[in-house]
Amino acid sequence: MKLEDVLKEYYYYCEAKGFTKKTLINKRQELKQLLEYVVEKRAITELESITSFDLKAYVRMKQIKGLQPQSIVSMFKTIHAFFSWCVREEYLEVNIASKVDTPKVQKKVINAFTGKEVQDMVASFTFKNYLEARNKAIIAMLADTGLRAMEIRGLQFTNVKETTILVNGKGNKERIVFISPALKRILIKYERLRKENFLNKNITSNYFLSYQGAGLSHVALDSVVKEAGKRAGVTTKKVSPHVFRHFYAVACLSEGGMDVYSLSRLLGHADVSVTQRYLHSMNDEQLLNKAIASSPLMHLR
Known part of the structure; x- marks a missing residue:
C-alpha cells in the first residue's frame, strides 16, 4: 500500500477527530518530511516496506541537523501516533515506531513565582x-x-x-x-x-x-x-x-x-x-x- 495514500487517509481521520488547526498543520508538516525522507533517502514508497531501522535513521538525521532533544521527542510522537493508527486500521501488524528510542530530555527546573x-x-x-x-x-x-x-x-x-x-x-x-x-x-x-x-x-x-x-x-x-x-x-x-x-x-x-x-x-x-x-x-x-x-x-x- 502506497505510503502517500495512507497518509492522505490519516489526515482525514485527524480532521474528523476534531484536532485543532495548529495540530493538523504540525502533523502534516512532520509526516510530509518523513515521506520525503523515506522516498528520497531510503527509496521506499510502500507503507509495509518501512522498518524501525528506517525510523531510527530518520531520528539520527534530525539529530545531525541539530534538532534539540525536546523537538525530536515531540516530532516522534506524531510519527508514533500515525503508526499506531496504521495498526488499528490493520494496515500493519505492529507499531514499528515503538522500537525506536528517542533522546532523553533534560528536565528544566522552573523558577516559580512567589x-x-x-x-x-x-x-x-x-x-x-x-x-x-x-x-x-x-x-x-x-x-x-x-x-x-x-x-x-x-x-x-x-x-x-x-x-x-x-x-x-x-x-x-x-x-x-x-x-x-x-x-x-x-x-x-x-x-x-x-x-x-x-x-x-x-x-x-x-x-x-x-x-x-x-x-x-x-x-x-x-x-x-x-x-x-x-x-x-x-x-x-x-x-x-x-x-x-x-x-x-x-x-x-x-x-x-x-x-x-x-x-x-x-x-x-x-x-x-x-x-x-x-x-x-x-x-x-x-x-x-x-x-x-x-x-x-x-x-x-
Whole structure:
C-alpha cells in the first residue's frame, strides 16, 4: 500500500477527530518530511516496506541537523501516533515506531513565582481604563486558574459564568475550572469596563479583546505578562503565561492541599503523570507544611 495514500487517509481521520488547526498543520508538516525522507533517502514508497531501522535513521538525521532533544521527542510522537493508527486500521501488524528510542530530555527546573510577586503583578494594573482592567483580569485569571496561554486567548465571553469557566483546551477537549470570589471581584469590574468601552461596536466573541475589539494574538498576551513582571520588578525570573500555570499548580498542591488527581482535571492534563511533575518543584518548606497537614498523628484527638 502506497505510503502517500495512507497518509492522505490519516489526515482525514485527524480532521474528523476534531484536532485543532495548529495540530493538523504540525502533523502534516512532520509526516510530509518523513515521506520525503523515506522516498528520497531510503527509496521506499510502500507503507509495509518501512522498518524501525528506517525510523531510527530518520531520528539520527534530525539529530545531525541539530534538532534539540525536546523537538525530536515531540516530532516522534506524531510519527508514533500515525503508526499506531496504521495498526488499528490493520494496515500493519505492529507499531514499528515503538522500537525506536528517542533522546532523553533534560528536565528544566522552573523558577516559580512567589505569592508576593504574583500579588504585585496583579496589583500593578488598575481599573482606570479598559486596557488596564483587561490586563489586570488576565494576570489574575492566569494565577488563579492555571489556564494555558491558548486557552486565555480563545476564551469565549459566554463561557465565563458566575462561578465557573468552560475551557476549550488541547485537542478541543472541554473542561470546567472554577472562579474564586477574589477573581470574581476583578472580573466584574473588567466586564463593566469592557461593556462601556465597546458599546455599540462590532467585536468578536472572545472574553479578552484588543483595543480594536479583536481577539488577542500570542505576542499581545505575552506582552501583557511581561509588562506585569516589569511593573512589579520581577527581573530575576522568566515571566511567561506558563510560569503562572506552574505557580497555580504548586500553590494548589502545597498550600491548597489539593490532590494530584483533582489538579490534573483542572489543568486539563490527559495523563496524571504530567501533573505529578509539579510535585518535584515544591521546595523543602512546602513539602514540610504538606507533610504536617497530612500527618495522621496531628489529626488524632
